[in-house]
Amino acid sequence: xxxxxxxxxxxxxxxxxxxxxxxxxxxxxxxxxxxxxxxxxxxxxxxxxxxxxxxxxxxxxxxxxxxxxxxxxxxxxxxxxxxxxxxxxxxxxxxxxxxxxxxxxxxxxxxxxxxxxxxxxxxxxxxxxxxxxxxxxxxxxxxxxxxxxxxxxxxxxxxxxxxxxxxxxxxxxxxxxxxxxxxxxxxxxxxxxxxxxxxxxxxxxxxxxxxxxxxxxxxxxxxxxxxxxxxxxxxxxxxxxxxxxxxxxxxxxxxxxxxxxxxxxxxxxxxxxxxxxxxxxxxxxxxxxxx
Numbered sequence: 001x002x003x004x005x006x007x008x009x010x011x012x013x014x015x016x017x018x019x020x021x022x023x024x025x026x027x028x029x030x031x032x033x034x035x036x037x038x039x040x041x042x043x044x045x046x047x048x049x050x051x052x053x054x055x056x057x058x059x060x061x062x063x064x065x066x067x068x069x070x071x072x073x074x075x076x077x078x079x080x081x082x083x084x085x086x087x088x089x090x091x092x093x094x095x096x097x098x099x100x101x102x103x104x105x106x107x108x109x110x111x112x113x114x115x116x117x118x119x120x121x122x123x124x125x126x127x128x129x130x131x132x133x134x135x136x137x138x139x140x141x142x143x144x145x146x147x148x149x150x151x152x153x154x155x156x157x158x159x160x161x162x163x164x165x166x167x168x169x170x171x172x173x174x175x176x177x178x179x180x181x182x183x184x185x186x187x188x189x190x191x192x193x194x195x196x197x198x199x200x201x202x203x204x205x206x207x208x209x210x211x212x213x214x215x216x217x218x219x220x221x222x223x224x225x226x227x228x229x230x231x232x233x234x235x236x237x238x239x240x241x242x243x244x245x246x247x248x249x250x251x252x253x254x255x256x257x258x259x260x261x262x263x264x265x266x267x268x269x270x271x272x273x274x275x276x277x278x279x280x281x282x283x284x285x286x287x288x289x290x291x
Contacts (some may be wrong), residue, residue: 019117019155020060020202026114027057029107030198031152032190033122034084035129036076045128047072049091050084051100052187055111060199066107067188069094084185097134098141105144108151116151119170119194123152159201163211167218173197175281176206176214217284220258224278227262233273245271 022028034050037043049072055064072091081087095103108116130145160166168176170193175181177200183190200206237245245267252264269275279287 018202019198022115023056023058023060027055027063027111028115028117029053029055029113030191030195031116031118031122032187032194033125034086034185034187035125036072036080045132046125047133048097048126048129049086049094050187051104052189052191053104053107053116054188054191054195055107055113056195057111060195060203062195063111064107065188065192066104067186068100068103070100071096098137101141101144101148104148108148113151115153116148117155117194117198118152119156120154123149123154126152155198159198162201163206163214165211165214165218167222168214170194170197172214172218172281173201176210177201177204181281213285214281217281220284221278223258224262227259228266229262230266230269231275232269234270237271242271 019028031051031053033048033052035046035048037046048070050069051067053066054062055066056062069086069090071094074088076086076088076091094100107113126145127149130142130149134142134145156168160168163176169183170190171181171183174183174193174197177197179193179196179200183193249264249267252260252267255261265276278284
């Protein structure tokens with residue numbers, strides 16, 4: 001009788017990084033960026049236009065801050081201007097990429113920073129920006145940026161795993177920690193928000209009922225957005241179809257599923273031109289009576 005050969009697969013240890021523990025012995029930086037994305041499908045990678053950083057030691061004690069725009073010519077699209085408040089004038093009069101990165105490197109050296117923490121794609125954006133747009137920079141500047149990239153760690157996965165949440169942004173994290181829920185989309189302000197959120201989670205934790213509410217919110221929002229199809233009014237919808245649609249929408253109003261809500265909102269957009277969006281976190285929590 002043949003016996004199956006047993007194989008032993010070594011499990012990869014789960015990372016249990018807590019910034020608080022690292023801060024006991026080292027100085028760290030929290031960093032955020034703003035970048036311009038293309039409005040065309042399969043367009044070029046995002047281009048870096050702003051860097052913000054807050055440096056801390058000990059019990060999250062701030063020792064320095066840094067912020068700068070990065071010089072760029074050309075037009076910005078409306079969505080970027082509305083979201084960030086950054087204008088073409090801000091970027092035309094900003095220091096060069098090399099000068100900004102040398103200033104960042106100087107700050108890191110001055111305070112002997114060991115780790116740079118980011119939340120989300122900032123490391124990837126900086127890396128691709130370097131490869132795509134910075135061919136002509138000096139070896140010194142390239143060395144500084146590559147060193148920064150080696151120091152960077154995206155802590156989103158680690159803290160999301162601790163909370164058993166995924167795809168959670170800083171705005172929702174702030175709300176979860178009782179720190180408000182507004183984000184400025186300003187690189188320095190967002191870096192400070194990241195520091196404050198991590199400090200709160202490491203030192204105080206988050207209320208369990210709020211974490212549960214957040215899980216429900218993110219799951220329902222993902223399902224709703226996946227089911228939505230239409231966002232604009234259709235032309236020349238027959239009157240009899242409009243009447244039938246109103247009857248169906250009234251029936252859907254009494255159904256609690258996210259699929260029913262998405263279908264109702266699709267019909268509302270198609271028939272009435274009213275494009276509703278998913279409730280904010282505060283509205284959602286109020287509706288389901290978590291608070």
